[in-house]
Amino acid sequence: MVFAIEPLNKGHDRKSFQCGQADLDDWFQRRASQDDKRNVARVFVACDDKHGVIGFYSLSSFTLTIDDLPEEIGRKLPRYEAIPAALIGRLARDIRVRGRGIGELLLADAVGRIISAGRTLAVFAIVVEAKDAAASAFYEGFGFRPFPQHPRRLFLLTSTASTAVERL
Numbered sequence: 001m002v003f004a005i006e007p008l009n010k011g012h013d014r015k016s017f018q019c020g021q022a023d024l025d026d027w028f029q030r031r032a033s034q035d036d037k038r039n040v041a042r043v044f045v046a047c048d049d050k051h052g053v054i055g056f057y058s059l060s061s062f063t064l065t066i067d068d069l070p071e072e073i074g075r076k077l078p079r080y081e082a083i084p085a086a087l088i089g090r091l092a093r094d095i096r097v098r099g100r101g102i103g104e105l106l107l108a109d110a111v112g113r114i115i116s117a118g119r120t121l122a123v124f125a126i127v128v129e130a131k132d133a134a135a136s137a138f139y140e141g142f143g144f145r146p147f148p149q150h151p152r153r154l155f156l157l158t159s160t161a162s163t164a165v166e167r168l
């Protein structure tokens with residue numbers, strides 16, 4: 001099977017994509033391309049030669065405040081107004097490939113891209129938005145932790161992610 005994750009382009013057929021969350025499908029089908037053009041999100045698409053488009057994720061820069069972070073992390077940081085982060089705003093795989101590791105591959109690819117970008121533009125933490133408890137559980141399985149005051153938003157320190165990747 002040929003599998004690739006690549007930047008969204010006009011050749012990707014998004015019309016039949018279904019992940020089980022109507023708002024995510026709608027965003028991907030109708031707004032992803034506009035968001036990308038306007039530089040508010042970069043969108044990456046997973047395809048294989050059997051199903052076509054089977055997943056996507058979006059990346060944006062993001063900022064945190066020290067107060068967003070757990071106290072034991074925040075107290076080690078300089079008291080800057082904004083702490084730089086990267087947001088995986090949306091991530092989904094098609095229901096046709098549910099439970100086959102595509103979500104994990106998308107997340108690993110997104111984290112890898114953020115680590116690479118972080119060599120040029122500092123990124124303290126990787127932030128994800130979980131739609132529901134199942135999505136939170138998925139991210140927690142990879143070491144993401146919920147923000148104390150925002151349980152559906154989770155983070156992973158870039159330093160932790162880089163160490164994990166170096167060990168692979």
Ligand SMILES: CC(C)(COP(=O)(O)OP(=O)(O)OC[C@H]1O[C@@H](n2cnc3c(N)ncnc32)[C@H](O)[C@@H]1OP(=O)(O)O)[C@@H](O)C(=O)NCCC(=O)NCCS
Binds near residue numbers: 021024131138
């Ligand atoms: C969340 C989502 C991306 C997971 O994708 P997937 O391809 O089904 O998951 P994978 O097969 O890659 O699973 C990877 C690991 O996460 C675990 N996992 C997957 N879904 C899980 C869930 N709902 N709860 C707990 N763990 C979960 C798997 O058991 C697996 O762990 P293992 O390797 O120890 O067995 C997928 O369910 C999805 O697209 N959901 C709809 C959109 C959504 O909610 N996106 C996230 C918020 S934007």
